[in-house]
Amino acid sequence: MLGNTCVQREMRSIGFPAPLSAGPRVRLTLCVPLYVSPETVPYTPQITAKSLEGKLTATTFTLDQPICIFDQYVNGTDDIWLVVAFTNVLTVDYEPAITLLALEGNITSSTFVLEQPRCVFNQTVSDTDEIWLVVSLSRAISSFTRPTSLQSLPAFQQFPENPNYMTMGTSSLNYPCEKSSGQITVLRVGNETGCVLDTSRPDCNGPLPGPGPYRVKFLAMSPATGPKAETKWSAPITLKRGN
Numbered sequence: 358m359l360g361n362t363c364v365q366r367e368m369r370s371i372g373f374p375a376p377l378s379a380g381p382r383v384r385l386t387l388c389v390p391l392y393v394s395p396e397t398v399p400y401t402p403q404i405t406a407k408s409l410e411g412k413l414t415a416t417t418f419t420l421d422q423p424i425c426i427f428d429q430y431v432n433g434t435d436d437i438w439l440v441v442a443f444t445n446v447l448t449v450d451y452e453p454a455i456t457l458l459a460l461e462g463n464i465t466s467s468t469f470v471l472e473q474p475r476c477v478f479n480q481t482v483s484d485t486d487e488i489w490l491v492v493s494l495s496r497a498i499s500s501f502t503r504p505t506s507l508q509s510l511p512a513f514q515q516f517p518e519n520p521n522y523m524t525m526g527t528s529s530l531n532y533p534c535e536k537s538s539g540q541i542t543v544l545r546v547g548n549e550t551g552c553v554l555d556t557s558r559p560d561c562n563g564p565l566p567g568p569g570p571y572r573v574k575f576l577a578m579s580p581a582t583g584p585k586a587e588t589k590w591s592a593p594i595t596l597k598r599g600n
Contacts, residue, residue, distance in 0.1 A: 467564035468547035512559035
């Protein structure tokens with residue numbers, strides 16, 4: 358008989374305080390039958406806005422209940438659990454997005470164009486840190502595990518069997534706050550074809566294999582100590598379908 362399991366049909370994590378956070382993070386996870394495939398509910402747990410004494414103390418915090426959040430997924434036998442975890446990685450209040458510039462091919466059948474994360478990490482990184490783009494199948498963002506070092510990046514060549522990879526790593530110095538007149542500050546995701554099968558290039562910025570949807574975030578990595586800060590996940594990005 359099939360039992361129940363706590364799959365990643367869950368809400369996004371939060372940290373304290375905003376917009377930069379390090380410390381406890383929580384999520385609510387739904388326990389459902391084993392045959393249910395995972396997905397993420399677009400809801401972020403929040404400290405209650407109600408004027409309650411002691412809603413955030415040295416050892417406790419008070420969340421709003423997830424009323425109506427899982428209604429379309431649950432039945433009377435399912436359980437909702439709160440998952441609490443600790444992280445030293447700062448969360449930056451920034452959501453990657455498709456560029457608003459009128460560029461030809463902002464979204465194609467295998468690529469999309471993002472705004473560069475300028476001034477996003479300037480308070481959290483040093484000149485020696487690197488900024489990486491994490492690309493994930495939209496349904497699988499909860500399965501992404503931050504690599505512990507630059508030597509253990511999830512590889513493009515294993516995508517989409519492994520549903521996320523990291524690419525376009527560059528020095529934080531390449532994303533200054535200043536912008537020259539007329540400068541186009543965008544990133545085209547999926548723009549390399551020569552490294553698709555080259556396992557010596559796990560960071561290949563190869564063409565995306567289908568319409569998705571995909572979601573992305575930026576991750577700041579120290580060459581010495583690993584992850585330092587990250588942005589929020591983008592909204593789902595769906596590519597054009599080929600002819």
